[in-house]
Amino acid sequence: MNETDFETRLRGHLAAKASLIEVPDHKFVQTKVVPFQPRRNRFNNLVMAAAGVAVVAMLGFGVLQVTGVGSELGIIPTKHDRCQITIIPGQEGYWLTASTAEARVGPYGANVGQTVTVEGGLPLMIEVFDSPQATDAIAANTIDTADKDCDFGVTVSDGPAGFQIDVAQR
């Protein structure tokens, strides 16, 4: 079926309009889970997470290892109903949000410093953006599981692309 001149104009207009819409670069990362390494403190957690990565790599298991700036998607390895992640402002560079597929917790950028509730068993989306608010939650290793009943832990450390997020099952 031949298009009319108007339909051709409409097609061109929509293409032009679409090109004006910036799409944020949310990268999808396939994630896996490793056995949890007990966490005593942030430094210890960092060390144990790094060790866990190395051990798991040697054993051929996967690790929920997320690198890069953008949107990162993982599945929370928990059977508990609710867990919490506390996001604490760091020094500079990034801000971070955490949410689930079913209930996004707060607007983007609004929950640095807040404790967000994450439903167990649902996908967890961890998003790290450059931010004028100048919080470096990444280098400061300040993503922390605040709820001791959670059966997963989140740690952040330096990685090949600048930082690394690990989620490990307890």
Place this chain on the structure above:
Amino acid sequence: MTVEQGISLSSFEEFYNAKRPHLVRTLVIVLGNRELGIEAADEAMTRAYQRWADVQTYDNPGGWVYRVAMNWARTKLRRSKRELPSVYVTDKPHIEDPQFEPKLDAALAELPEKYRAPVVLRYYMDWSMEEISDSLGIPKGTVKSRIHRGVAALQKSLGEAT
């Protein structure tokens, strides 16, 4: 070539990377709200990921994701007691692209969503009538009718009715 063609959907990651930009832009245009469109796309993609074993077997996985995204957006708007916005928000000045027609854009924004959605899916996504029918959950004949009426309404708004 349509957006849907020429892409092997062998993995979700490939699907995500190939479809998400088009999905976001389509939703932003149809919903008339950038943040809502982005959020709806991400929510729908997450659900596609959860059900990827089934979704990847569908004839038009992109249509399924679009439908899920629109349903999610409608639910969110209903819960917040908001109506679908009728005004677009664009990120950049549009004066550089001669194909962008401000009057046509305004007319499109005023078009009811039931006409705007099939028009955008047809003339931006380049989907077939069958694909639009499947993604909107309405008969093919209704799709044709709404596209025809939508285009006619746009022409009338511009004073170009035939």
